[in-house]
Amino acid sequence: MTGRPLVPLRRLVLRTIAVLLFVSLLFELAVGYLLKEEALNKLAIEEARNISELIFENLYTKMQEGWSKEDIRKILARLNQIRPGMQIRLYRSPVVEAKYGVIEADRAVVDKDPLVREAMKGHEVIRVNPEETFRYLYPLKVEKRCLQCHDNARVGDINGVLDIKFPAHQIVVSLDRMILYFIVALTLFLLLFFIFFYSVFNRRLVRPLVEFTRKIAAIDIDSDKTEPVEILQNTNCQELRTLEETFNTLIRKIRFYYRKLIGSFLIDPLTGLNNINRLKEDLESHKSASMLLINIDRFKELNDYYGFEMGDTVLKDVAEHLKRIIPPETTLYRVGGSEFAMVRHGDYEVSEIVELLAELHNLSFESARLGDLKITMTAGVVQQQSARLIEKASIALSAAKQRNKPFEFYRNAKELEVDYKxxxxxxxxxxxxxxxxxxxxxxxxxxxxxxxxxxxxxxxxxxxxxxxxxxxxxxxxxxxxxxxxxxxxxxxxxxxxxxxxxxxxxxxxxxxxxxxxxxxxxxxxxxxxxxxxxxxxxxxxxxxxxxxxxxxxxxxxxxxxxxxxxxxxxxxxxxxxxxxxxxxxxxxxxxxxxxxxxxxxxxxxxxxxxxxxxxxxxxxxxxxxxxxxxxxxxxxxxxxxxxxxxxxxxxxxxxxxxxxxxx
The missing domain is CATH 3.20.20.450 (EAL domain)
Known part of the structure; x- marks a missing residue:
């Protein structure tokens, strides 16, 4: 596992939606700004072109009526007063200057202003100046009707340039309002969309998953309860239902194998007796106890001769016989291999041990393969000990085997413990x-x-x-x-x-x-x-x-x-x-x-x-x-x-x- 802090699913979804909403707003603003710039240029050009054509038609009409250049200048001056901040100027081309003469002031402007010279070549020019004004230079091209007065020109030549300047806010204000309305409307739409999305997502997925995890956390493997874990009923998500069914199947299998494992940990699977793990648990809860540790003599040879299957049969028969003859208030265990332990709180009497071993020596086996097999057993006895009971009984058992005795008490075998050390x-x-x-x-x-x-x-x-x-x-x-x-x-x-x-x-x-x-x-x-x-x-x-x-x-x-x-x-x-x-x-x-x-x-x-x-x-x-x-x-x-x-x-x-x- 990583060191990153865990976040609830609902908070994680809210964070995701907030990030998506923030990114969407940024995207809206960027798109709005780009739309504004593009629309502003196009609107400015269209308005300037319309104004230029209107002014040109008016001037052309007056020139046909015989107005002088002074009259035209007055008309331009009056037009400049119609809109605050608007400036309209007219520059003659070399063709017109050759016919009607040069206006020095205008010629000086043409020579100094590269935009005017660009327009004299027949190109429309538009610029947005730092002072937030639009400047549009409209080239006046010679048409057929112009040849009546300008006989030295040809169709398509440039008669002059109409230079129009007007404030940008006249267009921008209305465009800004339109873009703002667009952004506000889109933002409200996104906000409502994400609220609706979260509501459905929370109801259909987040809430069932949160409830599901809560129920999972409350599961007790040791409990005997077998009710399945259910997701909220108001979801019809196929994947969640599959998750529910898969988890319940898994938890049933886990409970089954868990109980089986616990059973095999404490119960010997061959004989059904308590095993050494249960013995150790039981001994921890008692201050002192006595143990009779019994071993089947030469069991390895029996296993080698008859085979492991017959060896298991012998162990099961011995276990069943021990269950029948075990004294009252005594617990029986199989502690491993061919060893069985009898534990009680009171002492073992010598006569009792002799009688038990005699009973075991007379044991007959049901399997025909075992024939008239007779087994002998050796025992080690520990009386009222509170520590290392199993080890001491094992030492007593080893002493009995070394001394070729049917059983031996630990108190008579302590020197063997010294040899072990x-x-x-x-x-x-x-x-x-x-x-x-x-x-x-x-x-x-x-x-x-x-x-x-x-x-x-x-x-x-x-x-x-x-x-x-x-x-x-x-x-x-x-x-x-x-x-x-x-x-x-x-x-x-x-x-x-x-x-x-x-x-x-x-x-x-x-x-x-x-x-x-x-x-x-x-x-x-x-x-x-x-x-x-x-x-x-x-x-x-x-x-x-x-x-x-x-x-x-x-x-x-x-x-x-x-x-x-x-x-x-x-x-x-x-x-x-x-x-x-x-x-x-x-x-x-x-x-x-x-x-x-x-x-x-x-x-x-x-x-x-x-x-x-x-x-x-x-x-x-x-x-x-x-x-x-x-x-x-x-x-x-x-x-x-x-x-x-x-x-x-x-x-x-x-x-x-x-x-x-x-x-």
Whole structure:
């Protein structure tokens, strides 16, 4: 919208009419002035011509009677006295002067006055002088009858010029009056026309539109009234009637969809239950309430197997069953997905919750496709809380699922809320660190017992916060491991490690998770990095054995590709995983990194020593070298060396640092 002020329609029409009337008056005045000037000239010429012809006829008659030039002069003098301000003079032409002689006074005027000389050439001349007088110079042409006296002339010659001057007001006054009457009459006509036009326009169009807009402004969309908006009945304008019908049709559709939208905003369209928006509205009006938040277990798997249509059927059946078994003074909501909420003002008893869940577990479905499907449900319970009721119930529900319990109270799950806050904090911290290049790589040395001079390092990720504090993976890795940030961190560690060791002879290893190997973008990045690395045989990728491998074909393809490019594969944390020796038969590894839980007590625990010795013997028979992790004392180092370990790694060998010494 523009910043221009709004003007009522009636005032706008009045303004338009006033402007049109003003312009019309100006046009009238201009036309009147032009008509006056044109008529004035024509009237003056006609009157002067008539006077000139009359005077000439009189003079011609007297000259035939033998009057002298003195008599003629007296006649002209008398004529000049008839009208106040009139002057009549007669000038001879050279033809007459040759016959009757020169009048010096008149000749002087002819020689000085260019208008007289122009008239002597046979042209009529009219001029309006600044003193508001008309001057008309009438050339007297020789006719046949003139040849009796002027035998030296020919027909058509100029005998002389009759010079007549008379005041303009004698013509102007009557003309001005006529023009004035014309302007007044036309003005009255225009005024009456515009009054009549406004009256009809106001009655037929302006007043109905003003009334129509007033009724539109008074419409209440929330109102249940359905009376149509009507324009005043005294108009038969087709366009206004069309506007009325179109608007009423539009307002009916708006009311229909508005009610539908409001309903869908507060009501779940699938089950007909109140939705989360209604729940939030209801909770705002209560000081405190209790909530039982129920979730259908593994509903996503049910959706994937049976399809979304059957999934919707399950939700509707569950909703109908909940309506039948809901306790008194309790309101039921579907809060999203496969979750339902029961809200009341009193507390929930444990026996009541157990009975409700048992009822739901015994639910049978009408659809034949669902067969003998049985569902289980988990619940989170919040008792008499006034703030964040939904969030707290959700925390209790998550705690119940993690603990594999049918339900859990929020009071027993508050530590989970602390974990949520930690999760949010580290997701934000790591995301910002990636954007601001604060993800760095530390390098921990690995000692070769066979080749003490060989330099080997493991690349370990670190995050530096904005205060410069370096954080270990144990603080954030479990948070980002299943997020998109994890792939970004893997990419950064590979890139920075390869850049660090590109121009050195040192060997180094980089950790990869099973998810990294499953990610095609990560696999391609590994292949490209090895392809462009000058000595790929110095690179080892460590794969965590503690993570279960489900796709051995993909894992085998990845290892074959890495080996074909010249790099090595190590199984990290061996001894803590799911498959152990069977796992090793599937994966062709170059190194075993024995888990810290076995190495940490190898020097004092006979069972740990037996297990480590068995792993070393198995690896030796398989042609695989072994690395002892977490070697933190001289005793552990000596025991590992005695058992035949090939490499040692731990704080006793060297702490991780930002620089790989000697490389």
């Amino acid at each position: 930690r999760h949010i904090r580290w997701m934000k911290e790591v995301d910002e660190a990636i954007d601001e290049d604060r993800v760095i790589v530390y390098y921990q040395p690995i000692r070769s017992l066979k080749e003490p001079g060989q330099k080997r390092y493991e690349a370990l990720v670190r995050v530096v916060d904005r205060q410069g504090v370096v954080h270990l993976p144990g603080e954030f890795m479990d948070v980002v491991h299943h997020s998109r940030l994890y792939a970004k961190m893997t990419h950064i560690v590979i890139q920075k490690s390869f850049d660090t060791f590109r121009q050195s002879d040192c060997r180094f290893s980089v950790n990869l998770s099973i998810n990294d190997i499953k990610d095609p973008m990560c696999r391609n990045f590994v292949y490209e990095s090895l392809h462009h690395f000058p000595n790929p045989e110095r690179v080892t990728f460590e794969i965590l054995e503690s993570e279960e491998v489900s796709d051995f074909e993909l894992m085998g393809e990845f290892i074959r590709m890495v080996h074909s490019l010249g790099a090595k594969i190590a199984i990290d944390d061996f001894g803590s995983g799911y498959s152990n020796f069977h796992y090793l038969l599937k994966i062709k590894a170059d190194y075993f990194k024995i888990d810290a839980t076995l190495i940490r007590h190898v020097h004092e625990d006979p069972d740990s020593r037996i297990l480590v010795e068995s792993i070393i013997e198995f690896a030796r028979r398989m042609g695989i070298e072994t690395v002892a992790e977490y070697v933190e004392s001289e005793e552990i180092a000596k025991m590992c060396e005695a058992l035949g370990v090939d490499y040692l790694q731990g704080y006793y060998i060297g702490e991780p640092g930002s620089v790989a010494e000697g490389c």
